Amino acid sequence: MKYLGLDLGTRTLGLSISDLTHTIASTYKTIRYEENDYEYLLEELKKIIEQEKIGKLVLGLPKNMNNTIGESAERCLNFKEELEKNLNIDVEMQDERLTTVEAHNYMIEANMSRKKRKQKVDSLAANIILQTYLDRKKD
Numbered sequence: 001m002k003y004l005g006l007d008l009g010t011r012t013l014g015l016s017i018s019d020l021t022h023t024i025a026s027t028y029k030t031i032r033y034e035e036n037d038y039e040y041l042l043e044e045l046k047k048i049i050e051q052e053k054i055g056k057l058v059l060g061l062p063k064n065m066n067n068t069i070g071e072s073a074e075r076c077l078n079f080k081e082e083l084e085k086n087l088n089i090d091v092e093m094q095d096e097r098l099t100t101v102e103a104h105n106y107m108i109e110a111n112m113s114r115k116k117r118k119q120k121v122d123s124l125a126a127n128i129i130l131q132t133y134l135d136r137k138k139d
Contacts, residue, residue, distance in 0.1 A: 001055025004028070004048065005130025007096065007122050008059065008076050010035055014122025016130045017052060022137065025130035027123040038079060042086050049087065057089055060096030060129040094133045096125070103128060 005025055007014035015028040028048075033040050048054065059080055062072040069077070080091045103124040 002052055003056045003058055003130060003134070004045075004052070004054045005094075005126040005133070006057055006059045007126035007129055008079055009122060010075075012122045013041055014124070014126035015048070016123060016127035017054075018130060018134060022134055025127050025134060027127045030122040038082050041079075042082065045083070046087060049089065054089070057083060057087075057091045058094050058130050058133045059083070059091055060126070061093040062096050092133065094129050094136075096129050 002020060003018040003022060003025075005014075005016035005018075011032060011034070013031045013033065015031065016025045017028045018025050031041060031044050045057075059076060061076055062070075064070045064073075076093070080093065083089065083091050103121050
């Protein structure tokens, strides 16, 4: 079983996927959706979970820098509840502070155009979330 990393934004959901050994995360795709249309996201995720044989979801938790829970983190916690209730799958939360900044920095270093960065940032942030989780579990 593989793991699927999730980076929830207000209109996009970045996805990354692990290998079977839970060692390496790779970018998967970005799903665009209408704000708060979690029903659409759940349907799309259900297909991916079945197709890729996913055993666990790792959802980024965007805490504030002072470790408090803000509006974005609340939205992610609510989404976690929806995932567990509707997809019957284990969902782990992973602190994702600064992952989007880190993703942008990687792409800038690679001389990626602004347009391409915009298309790839969510799946790359999901990749960082999942890889951080996998690395933490190895220790």
